[in-house]
Amino acid sequence: MEETRIVNATxxxxxxxxxxxxQGLTRMLSGMRDAKLIGIKCSKCGTVxxxxxxxxxxxxxxxxxxxxxxxxxxxxxxxxxxADVRGNPLEEPRVxxxxxxxxxxxxxxxxxxxxxxxxxxxxxxxxxxxAEERTGSLQDMQYFIPE
Amino acid sequence: MNRKIAIAxxxxxxxxxxxxxxxxxxxxxTRGLFDxxxxxxxxxxxxxxxxxxxxxxxxxxxxxxxxxxxxxxxxESKVEMDGLSAxxxxxxxxxxxxxxxxxxxxxxxxxxxxSPYLHVEYTLNPTYDRQLGLLNELxxxxxxxxxxxxxxxYSEDLLDEIAARNLRNAALNRDQARxxxxxxxxxxxxxxxxxxxxxELHTYPATDGGCAVLLASETKAKExxxxxxxxxxxxxSIESYYLGERNLYExxxxxxxxxxxxxxxxxxxxxxxxxFAEVSSLFAQQEPILTEALGLYGxxxxxxxxxxxxxxxGSLPVNPSGGPLGAHPICATGLFRLNEAIKQLRGEAGxxxxxxxxxxxxHGQDGVCxxxxxxxxxxx
Numbered sequence: 001m002e003e004t005r006i007v008n009a010t011x012x013x014x015x016x017x018x019x020x021x022x023q024g025l026t027r028m029l030s031g032m033r034d035a036k037l038i039g040i041k042c043s044k045c046g047t048v049x050x051x052x053x054x055x056x057x058x059x060x061x062x063x064x065x066x067x068x069x070x071x072x073x074x075x076x077x078x079x080x081x082x083a084d085v086r087g088n089p090l091e092e093p094r095v096x097x098x099x100x101x102x103x104x105x106x107x108x109x110x111x112x113x114x115x116x117x118x119x120x121x122x123x124x125x126x127x128x129x130x131a132e133e134r135t136g137s138l139q140d141m142q143y144f145i146p147e
Numbered sequence: 148m149n150r151k152i153a154i155a156x157x158x159x160x161x162x163x164x165x166x167x168x169x170x171x172x173x174x175x176x177t178r179g180l181f182d183x184x185x186x187x188x189x190x191x192x193x194x195x196x197x198x199x200x201x202x203x204x205x206x207x208x209x210x211x212x213x214x215x216x217x218x219x220x221x222x223e224s225k226v227e228m229d230g231l232s233a234x235x236x237x238x239x240x241x242x243x244x245x246x247x248x249x250x251x252x253x254x255x256x257x258x259x260x261x262s263p264y265l266h267v268e269y270t271l272n273p274t275y276d277r278q279l280g281l282l283n284e285l286x287x288x289x290x291x292x293x294x295x296x297x298x299x300x301y302s303e304d305l306l307d308e309i310a311a312r313n314l315r316n317a318a319l320n321r322d323q324a325r326x327x328x329x330x331x332x333x334x335x336x337x338x339x340x341x342x343x344x345x346x347e348l349h350t351y352p353a354t355d356g357g358c359a360v361l362l363a364s365e366t367k368a369k370e371x372x373x374x375x376x377x378x379x380x381x382x383x384s385i386e387s388y389y390l391g392e393r394n395l396y397e398x399x400x401x402x403x404x405x406x407x408x409x410x411x412x413x414x415x416x417x418x419x420x421x422x423f424a425e426v427s428s429l430f431a432q433q434e435p436i437l438t439e440a441l442g443l444y445g446x447x448x449x450x451x452x453x454x455x456x457x458x459x460x461g462s463l464p465v466n467p468s469g470g471p472l473g474a475h476p477i478c479a480t481g482l483f484r485l486n487e488a489i490k491q492l493r494g495e496a497g498x499x500x501x502x503x504x505x506x507x508x509x510h511g512q513d514g515v516c517x518x519x520x521x522x523x524x525x526x527x
Contacts, residue, residue: 025274049392051275057387077297077395079289080343085268085280093343096281098290098391107391109281109290117343122297138278 024052027066032140035130039104041067050104070102071128072147077107080117093117099126099144111143148411152241153368153375154360154525155248156184157486161324161356161474164259169203172254174215176359180250181217184361184371188217191361192246196225197233197253197478201266216252216359229253229427230358231481231511231521235381237362247367254357255477258324263353263477267515272388282390284515285350289342291395291516292432296344298396299447303344307332308453309431310349310472316459317469319498322487324474325352348472349431356476358486374493379506380414380524382407390516401440401510401520408508409442412524417442421524422503423464423491425484426510429471433517437510438465441522464501467491481511481521492527 024040028051031038040052044059048067056063078097083089095117098107112126125147134140158180165172181187194216196209205211209225216223226233230253237249257263267284271277292306311330318326327334327348338347361371368375384403386393393399405417414420424443428434435449443463444452457465468487471480488507490496496504506526513519 057392077290077294079286079293079345080340081281081286081289082340082342085283085286087264096286096290098395105392106389109276109279109391111281122293138275 024049024054027052029136029138031068032138033134033136035071035134035140037069037071037101037104037128038066039069039106041065048103048105050101050106050108067103069104073099073101073104073126075120075122075124075126076100077122078112078120095120097126097144110141112145113143114145148242150242150244151365152238152362152378153365154378154485154489155363155368155371155375156180157358157360157489158183159322159356159358159483159486161322161354161476161483162258163324163352163354165256165355166259167355169212169254169256170215172256172357173212173252176254176357177216177250177252180359180361186371188221190248191217191221191250192248193237193240194218194221194223194250194252195233195237195240196223197228197230197251197482198225199227199255199266199478201269202255202257202261202477204261212252216250228478228513228519229481229511229521230479231485231509231523232383232513234360234362234482234485234523235383235521238378238381241362241364247364249362251360251362251482252357253479253482255479256355257477258353258355263475266477270515285345286342287390287515288350288430288432289345290390292344292349292430294395295432295436299449301450304332305449305453306344306346306349306431307335309434310335312453312458313434313466313470313472314348316467316499317473320469320473322474323469324354324356326469326473345430351429351471351475352473354474354476356474356483357479358482360482360485376489376492377526378523379526380408380410380412381522382411383519383521385519388514388518393516395516396436398436398440398517398520401437401517401522402442404520404522405441405508408522408524412526414506414524417508418444418463420506421463421508422506423467423488423501424508424510425466425468425470425487427471427480427484427512428466429475429512431472434465434470437517441508441510443508459499459501467496467499467501469499481509484509484511485523485525488525492525
């Protein structure tokens with residue numbers, strides 16, 4: 001074995017086009033414009049998905065019943081990040097909980113503001129802090145704040 | 148199973164940097180294994196690769212890996228998952244009656260040639276999870292760890308105990324890439340937080356590594372080795388991709404997979420019948436989550452287990468090899484667990500050897516927070 005060479009090259013994954021089904025994310029996003037969380041409920045087992053899905057994982061049937069879930073919920077778990085997802089250090093640690101909104105079965109991840117990392121606990125009640133100017137994008141749900 | 152299948156032999160190699168190429172690693176692992184067994188590539192019926200196009204930087208990467216594995220003018224197929232999934236596929240090929248032997252080759256060069264975290268980033272849902280910009284492999288593991296600690300009322304000290312145990316065991320094992328001799332819980336706590344409660348030493352190391360494993364039918368195995376290790380049962384299960392649709396403190400799919408594997412192996416009481424386990428716990432909290440799902444320890448028994456029962460000298464050892472905190476060559480990690488179990492069953496594990504090793508259970512995973520799980524039961 002004489003040497004191993006490193007060849008620098010790029011692989012631009014962002015050139016992929018992703019087509020998505022309308023019932024789930026699109027409905028969630030359009031609901032966000034009105035400061036509402038819209039999930040999809042399975043007509044058979046009653047599971048409420050958020051973001052919604054066009055099929056039920058468990059029943060394997062097509063589903064499309066839009067249902068509003070509460071924008072208040074409970075912290076199910078959380079992590080305190082010291083770097084962003086690409087590993088760049090953050091100036092302040094960032095609390096990212098998963099929240100189970102009232103009337104919803106799935107947990108939703110977001111950022112939590114207005115509370116020190118050491119004061120966060122599983123089971124604490126939080127609510128969505130909606131943006132003043134909403135455009136129907138994920139940014140409308142700015143972050144979570146204590147209830 | 149309609150035929151008995153055994154593992155005839157294996158070769159494995161891991162380091163933080165193996166200073167090699169994918170082709171050379173493939174060649175050396177397979178050539179070395181054939182030399183160990185005194186055979187040539189003519190003795191290999193079929194070959195299954197477990198590698199990942201993304202990590203290899205080429206589409207259908209087996210096209211350049213087949214020749215160095217001795218597959219010239221033969222048949223080969225690839226499983227783009229953990230190697231233990233490839234093992235299930237290889238077993239099916241032997242069970243078909245078409246082949247007497249099947250060669251498995253698996254590797255990942257994430258220590259020297261590609262970031263281990265990048266492939267998980269591109270696993271994430273592009274239209275939601277990636278846009279949110281909060282999830283990566285480590286933050287997901289942090290959420291899982293917090294969920295587990297909270298569910299059973301454990302402190303973060305438990306994660307330190309788990310990591311210290313594994314890194315101590317890994318230091319005794321020359322097949323591991325990382326180990327810390329006499330590691331203490333304090334050594335672990337001295338490492339930095341990545342995503343709280345997860346610290347640097349609670350997580351797997353970026354690893355170069357790979358292995359080659361030869362499976363054989365009963366007749367062929369007895370020709371090839373005096374120490375065949377038999378595959379007694381196998382099971383697989385997958386749960387929802389979305390973390391928010393799972394209870395992160397448990398692994399339901401591992402429980403389903405192990406139920407299938409134990410049923411095939413005729414095991415009714417795993418906690419009494421299994422002698423040891425090697426599980427693909429990539430982060431400290433996954434070890435107790437997985438061993439509970441495998442039916443070896445009860446929910447909430449982790450503190451008691453880590454007081455000694457699941458150590459090398461304990462009554463039901465878990466990851467006596469040091470587990471994936473010592474090496475996580477992506478795609479090969481499940482087969483590393485298999486190879487470590489083979490060492491135990493053959494009595495060749497040296498300082499990592501457990502007292503009784505007649506039945507072992509091994510586990511492999513894919514996906515964020517162990518979405519897909521494979522369980523294999525082995526015996527002598």
